[in-house]
Amino acid sequence: MTSTDRPAGRPTRQRRAVAEVLESFDDFRSAQEIHGLLTARGQTVGLATVYRTLQRLADADEVDVLRTEEGEAVYRRCSPTHHHHLVCRTCGATVEVEGPAVERWTRAIADEHGYADLSHHLEIFGTCPACLSG
Amino acid sequence: MTSTDRPAGRPTRQRRAVAEVLESFDDFRSAQEIHGLLTARGQTVGLATVYRTLQRLADADEVDVLRTEEGEAVYRRCSPTHHHHLVCRTCGATVEVEGPAVERWTRAIADEHGYADLSHHLEIFGTCPACLSG
DNA sequence: GGCCCATTTGACAATGATTCTCATTACCGC
DNA sequence: GCGGTAATGAGAATCATTGTCAAATGGGCC
Ligand SMILES: [Zn+2]
Ligand SMILES: [Zn+2]
Ligand SMILES: [Zn+2]
Ligand SMILES: [Zn+2]
Numbered sequence: 001m002t003s004t005d006r007p008a009g010r011p012t013r014q015r016r017a018v019a020e021v022l023e024s025f026d027d028f029r030s031a032q033e034i035h036g037l038l039t040a041r042g043q044t045v046g047l048a049t050v051y052r053t054l055q056r057l058a059d060a061d062e063v064d065v066l067r068t069e070e071g072e073a074v075y076r077r078c079s080p081t082h083h084h085h086l087v088c089r090t091c092g093a094t095v096e097v098e099g100p101a102v103e104r105w106t107r108a109i110a111d112e113h114g115y116a117d118l119s120h121h122l123e124i125f126g127t128c129p130a131c132l133s134g
Numbered sequence: 135m136t137s138t139d140r141p142a143g144r145p146t147r148q149r150r151a152v153a154e155v156l157e158s159f160d161d162f163r164s165a166q167e168i169h170g171l172l173t174a175r176g177q178t179v180g181l182a183t184v185y186r187t188l189q190r191l192a193d194a195d196e197v198d199v200l201r202t203e204e205g206e207a208v209y210r211r212c213s214p215t216h217h218h219h220l221v222c223r224t225c226g227a228t229v230e231v232e233g234p235a236v237e238r239w240t241r242a243i244a245d246e247h248g249y250a251d252l253s254h255h256l257e258i259f260g261t262c263p264a265c266l267s268g
Numbered sequence: 269g270g271c272c273c274a275t276t277t278g279a280c281a282a283t284g285a286t287t288c289t290c291a292t293t294a295c296c297g298c
Numbered sequence: 299g300c301g302g303t304a305a306t307g308a309g310a311a312t313c314a315t316t317g318t319c320a321a322a323t324g325g326g327c328c
Contacts, residue, residue: 010295010304032285046307051286067201071314072285086247095247101239106258109231113220115260122256124240126249144275144324166314180278185315205285206314 009056017043018053027092028066028074066123088128097124143190151177152187161226162200162208200257222262231258 009015021037029037035050054075057063064078066085079096082103086095106120143149155171163171169184188209191197198212200219210228217232240254 012294012305014306030285048287048308049306052305067205071201071205071207073205086244086249088249089251097243097247099239099243102236102256105233105235105239106256109233110220110258110260113229113231114263114266115220115222115258116266117223118258118260120256120258122240122254124244124249124252124254126244126252129248132248132250146276146324148277164314178278182279182316183277186276 014045014049015053017041017045018050018057022057022063022075022077026076027094028064028076028087030068030072030074034075066121084122084124086124086126088131089125090127090131093128093130148179148183149187151175151179152184152191156191156197156209156211160210161228162198162210162221164202164206164208168209200255218256218258220258220260222265223259224261224265227262227264 017038021034031051031054035047038045054063058065061080063075065073065075068074076094083096083098086097102122107118110118151172155168155175165185165188169181172179188197192199195214197209199207199209202208213230217230220229220231236256241252244252
């Protein structure tokens with residue numbers, strides 16, 4: 001019973017469409033890009049609805065959100081478990097990573113300074129093998 | 135010779151004022167807030183200039199920038215050496231932290247996936263001792 | 269000091285992502 | 299099917315940030 005009992009909400013055509021398109025890429029995309037993908041697929045979904053749906057999914061931890069250097073929010077369907085991201089600075093290719101080492105480290109550091117009720121954000125940026133050889 | 139030879143630029147009244155006000159707080163503040171602080175101090179500096187100056191400082195790694203949950207950029211005068219932040223979610227109190235453990239971990243993970251040319255962002259959020267007892 | 273000029277500034281417009289509004293529409297249980 | 303509520307969409311509104319461009323200014327030089 002980790003989190004199955006959510007307010008649910010109605011499974012509308014638009015929400016299904018967004019959920020589906022989220023499966024079609026594995027890097028981070030902006031709301032506008034996602035809206036574009038939907039349109040390209042012939043799915044008609046209002047931009048505002050795309051924004052609303054993505055926020056709902058983010059609140060439910062069903063997508064991860066992060067901010068580009070320019071401050072734009074980008075979204076990605078991710079594992080439900082805690083993890084971080086290794087992102088290609090060039091093509092966006094993303095790998096989910098995890099490890100007890102960082103988790104331990106952040107907790108230790110925070111304890112040391114008396115901070116409680118912790119959370120953390122960590123992303124690693126680099127150039128992926130494909131872009132390196134390209 | 136790590137990086138002392140920068141284009142420099144002119145030490146104008148406005149740039150000095152921004153540099154000074156950056157010393158007056160140790161949490162992260164938005165460009166608009168910083169502009170407000172300047173105005174409060176009686177220093178007249180145009181908002182656009184505040185933005186430009188902060189960007190210049192950020193480019194020169196003399197201030198750290200991060201994004202709030204809402205996407206707003208916030209700035210802070212920081213140590214010139216690589217470090218991360220432990221930030222109070224309630225009052226913003228910020229501690230600079232560092233440790234070889236994470237650095238090692240991120241490098242190992244990236245190597246493992248063949249990513250090169252690395253960098254990373256890591257912030258820890260929590261409630262500081264002061265806010266806990268408050 | 270005073271002059272020359274590239275740099276910097278500031279007022280204001282422009283941009284662009286995101287959110288709000290509100291009339292219309294689509295689920296869902298009965 | 300009906301009714302009522304939750305959801306949608308078109309467009310306006312918001313708001314941080316950036317662009318524009320004429321006016322001001324710092325520095326080097328005589
Ligand atoms: Zn993720
Ligand atoms: Zn790549
Ligand atoms: Zn605090
Ligand atoms: Zn680090």
